[in-house]
Amino acid sequence: xxxxxxxxNEVLNLLRKSKPVLDxxxxxxxxxxKRISKVNSSGLRLSGVLDFLxxxxxxxxxxRTLIAASAALVLIFIYQQAIILKRIDAISRQTVVxxxxxxxxxxxxxxxxxMVYRNSGKRFPSKTITIxxxxxxxxxxxxxxxxxxxxxxxxxxxxxxxxxxLVHKKLIENNNNNLNL
Amino acid sequence: xxRRSIKLIVSLFLILIVSCNEPETVVTxxxxxxxxVTRKIQMKSIEGDVNKRFKVSEIQVPLDSTxxxxxxxDVDKKGDSIWIRTAVKxxxxxxxxxLAYKKDSSANKNVPRQAGFNKRFKWFNTEFRFSERxxxxxxxxxxxxDFLNSEELLYFYSPESLKHDKETGPDSLKFRALADSIKHKxxxxxxxxxxxxxxxxxxxxxxxxxxxxxxxESLKARQDEFIQVVESNNAKFDSLWQNGIILKELIxxxxxxxxxxxxxxxxxxxxxxxxxxxxxxxxxxxxxxxLIGTNGFIDSSHVLLWPVKSDFFMTEPYEMWAESKIPNAxxxxxxxxxxxxVLSGVIMKIIKKD
Amino acid sequence: xxxxxxxxxxxxGNFNNFRKLVELTSPxxxxxxxxxxxxxxxxxxxxxxxMVTIWQKLKKIKTAEVYKTWIYRIVVNxxxxxxxxxxxxxxxxxxxxxxxxxxxxxxxxPSPALENDETARIISILTERLSTKQKAVFVLSDLEGMSxxxxxxxxxxxxxxxxxxxxxxxxxxxEKVEKYL
Numbered sequence: 001x002x003x004x005x006x007x008x009n010e011v012l013n014l015l016r017k018s019k020p021v022l023d024x025x026x027x028x029x030x031x032x033x034k035r036i037s038k039v040n041s042s043g044l045r046l047s048g049v050l051d052f053l054x055x056x057x058x059x060x061x062x063x064r065t066l067i068a069a070s071a072a073l074v075l076i077f078i079y080q081q082a083i084i085l086k087r088i089d090a091i092s093r094q095t096v097v098x099x100x101x102x103x104x105x106x107x108x109x110x111x112x113x114x115m116v117y118r119n120s121g122k123r124f125p126s127k128t129i130t131i132x133x134x135x136x137x138x139x140x141x142x143x144x145x146x147x148x149x150x151x152x153x154x155x156x157x158x159x160x161x162x163x164x165x166l167v168h169k170k171l172i173e174n175n176n177n178n179l180n181l
Numbered sequence: 182x183x184r185r186s187i188k189l190i191v192s193l194f195l196i197l198i199v200s201c202n203e204p205e206t207v208v209t210x211x212x213x214x215x216x217x218v219t220r221k222i223q224m225k226s227i228e229g230d231v232n233k234r235f236k237v238s239e240i241q242v243p244l245d246s247t248x249x250x251x252x253x254x255d256v257d258k259k260g261d262s263i264w265i266r267t268a269v270k271x272x273x274x275x276x277x278x279x280l281a282y283k284k285d286s287s288a289n290k291n292v293p294r295q296a297g298f299n300k301r302f303k304w305f306n307t308e309f310r311f312s313e314r315x316x317x318x319x320x321x322x323x324x325x326x327d328f329l330n331s332e333e334l335l336y337f338y339s340p341e342s343l344k345h346d347k348e349t350g351p352d353s354l355k356f357r358a359l360a361d362s363i364k365h366k367x368x369x370x371x372x373x374x375x376x377x378x379x380x381x382x383x384x385x386x387x388x389x390x391x392x393x394x395x396x397x398e399s400l401k402a403r404q405d406e407f408i409q410v411v412e413s414n415n416a417k418f419d420s421l422w423q424n425g426i427i428l429k430e431l432i433x434x435x436x437x438x439x440x441x442x443x444x445x446x447x448x449x450x451x452x453x454x455x456x457x458x459x460x461x462x463x464x465x466x467x468x469x470x471x472l473i474g475t476n477g478f479i480d481s482s483h484v485l486l487w488p489v490k491s492d493f494f495m496t497e498p499y500e501m502w503a504e505s506k507i508p509n510a511x512x513x514x515x516x517x518x519x520x521x522x523v524l525s526g527v528i529m530k531i532i533k534k535d
Numbered sequence: 536x537x538x539x540x541x542x543x544x545x546x547x548g549n550f551n552n553f554r555k556l557v558e559l560t561s562p563x564x565x566x567x568x569x570x571x572x573x574x575x576x577x578x579x580x581x582x583x584x585x586m587v588t589i590w591q592k593l594k595k596i597k598t599a600e601v602y603k604t605w606i607y608r609i610v611v612n613x614x615x616x617x618x619x620x621x622x623x624x625x626x627x628x629x630x631x632x633x634x635x636x637x638x639x640x641x642x643x644x645p646s647p648a649l650e651n652d653e654t655a656r657i658i659s660i661l662t663e664r665l666s667t668k669q670k671a672v673f674v675l676s677d678l679e680g681m682s683x684x685x686x687x688x689x690x691x692x693x694x695x696x697x698x699x700x701x702x703x704x705x706x707x708x709x710e711k712v713e714k715y716l
Contacts, residue, residue: 011661016678016680018654020566020569029557032586036587
């Protein structure tokens with residue numbers, strides 16, 4: 001059912017008959033040429049180069065192929081790097097042999113380090129421990145130093161029987177305290 | 182020289198085991214990206230006699246006149262002189278190194294060793310793998326991992342310096358107990374290997390000519406019994422074997438008579454391994470780029486280290502390997518440019534919707 | 536008539552031929568723009584911008600038949616942009632005078648064509664309540680005489696949507712015409 005009526009058609013005929021008249025195309029031409037010339041001397045060249053470089057974007061299968069290739073490259077990169085990082089991390093946990101000292105990264109060594117840390121008077125939350133890498137390195141260096149000094153002390157004591165007896169006696173006396181650290 | 186004595190092998194063989202003229206040797210392989218290897222041998226000796234010091238027949242690895250050799254002297258804490266010989270040679274590739282091993286006239290010439298190098302291009306990185314492998318000596322032995330747990334295995338393969346420090350360090354009691362446990366288990370392992378090898382060799386020699394009670398499977402099933410017989414006659418093993426008494430006890434009188442030659446041959450084959458007095462040394466590898474995998478120990482200068490001892494390749498090949506990677510900078514750049522280019526195109530298309 | 540040869544020459548950067556193209560294209564572009572916007576200056580601006588866009592994207596044209604549809608599409612889109620800006624500043628329309636004008640012109644019988652401003656006022660009052668799309672469809676169909684297929688291509692909406700929009704536009708205008716005339 002058409003809503004148009006006779007009056008509607010008359011109005012339309014009036015409007016159709018009265019096509020808008022463009023008085024002169026010269027002004028439009030002049031303005032357009034002026035704008036085109038400006039763009040030509042600067043941006044159009046760049047625009048032309050860009051269009052040339054990126055014309056492939058409008059070809060569907062080329063665009064899809066290149067996007068897929070990029071995505072594949074990114075995925076391969078992430079996968080490779082993840083595997084390598086995992087392997088490097090595994091290596092960092094392997095035993096290190098030094099000329100004089102051995103440095104272990106087993107969990108019992110970390111427990112010892114934490115005990116030293118605790119005894120120094122610091123406090124840390126019961127379930128989490130946050131120590132910076134440099135602090136850890138400092139701790140490890142201190143433990144190494146102490147180990148060397150302990151050996152020297154041991155040798156000194158071994159060499160002197162009287163001193164050895166005295167130390168042994170003292171150790172027995174303090175035994176419980178040491179264990180309760 | 183750290184050869185463990187074997188109860189079964191007495192008199193003549195024990196003499197051969199106790200010889201300590203070889204220098205303390207560390208071999209360093211510096212691997213380059215093109216597969217060439219700069220090999221450096223550092224030997225330390227306290228031998229006063231210059232004629233006996235660094236004899237080629239006492240050295241653990243191939244060394245000849247094509248090497249650049251430099252000698253120096255040092256003094257240890259006790260005031261004793263230590264003579265140090267450093268030899269360096271550039272090998273173009275591992276094939277040259279393997280050729281040197283084939284032509285080896287050093288103390289360990291009877292132990293076949295082989296190096297391998299592999300380079301894999303993986304676009305963003307190039308991965309390198311270098312290995313030195315020593316083939317197993319016994320054909321019918323048991324892997325040591327069947328006798329030791331993981332902690333013991335790690336300790337078993339550790340360098341001597343590491344073991345020494347652990348056994349004299351703060352947890353010395355624990356590690357000395359561990360060392361004792363390992364010694365006990367590896368003694369048993371060695372004994373079982375010897376018996377198993379003999380059974381294997383004997384079965385090879387008598388294949389198809391024996392009854393059901395003398396097949397490899399049936400002899401293997403009686404292995405523990407064999408070990409008992411051997412251990413109980415340990416003190417006079419040699420003479421008892423020569424007289425055929427032990428053999429009779431193992432396989433019966435008739436078989437002992439019929440297959441004496443094969444039994445002797447099998448025993449000879451087994452002892453041949455123990456006659457080969459392998460002189461221990463240490464191997465180090467320096468890989469190009471960043472290390473990503475190894476089965477070795479990492480020392481203080483971040484160089485990989487392996488002890489090389491006869492026990493390690495008695496029943497299994499001993500492979501010392503390391504892998505590293507170097508990023509391919511040009512591939513990263515090209516990939517980055519490509520991805521940026523594609524992204525730019527896509528973004529431009531989205532913006533320019535007209 | 537615009538032919539492919541002229542377009543090809545313009546692609547080569549020939550300004551003179553492009554002037555000719557502007558001369559041929561401007562009138563019908565102006566007709567649509569004026570009927571949509573109802574303002575001479577705005578319509579001329581739209582035509583200028585359309586011609587600059589045509590110059591920049593001439594390479595996309597493959598046939599002369601496609602050219603006309605493409606130009607209409609650009610004009611209509613630019614009119615949409617203009618109308619969106621205008622919504623923020625709605626203009627008031629003198630209703631009674633305009634209805635009077637329509638009524639006089641219809642009752643006069645055959646009469647000369649309307650002036651541009653008269654055309655603008657009439658279209659404005661008739662399409663006051665129409666959405667942008669409905670107005671575009673009405674102008675292209677009932678005033679410019681295009682088919683539903685062509686309108687669908689120009690506006691980017693489906694043929695059924697074109698029909699629906701056209702129906703609503705005609706209904707709205709008819710109701711107004713019945714009410715005020």
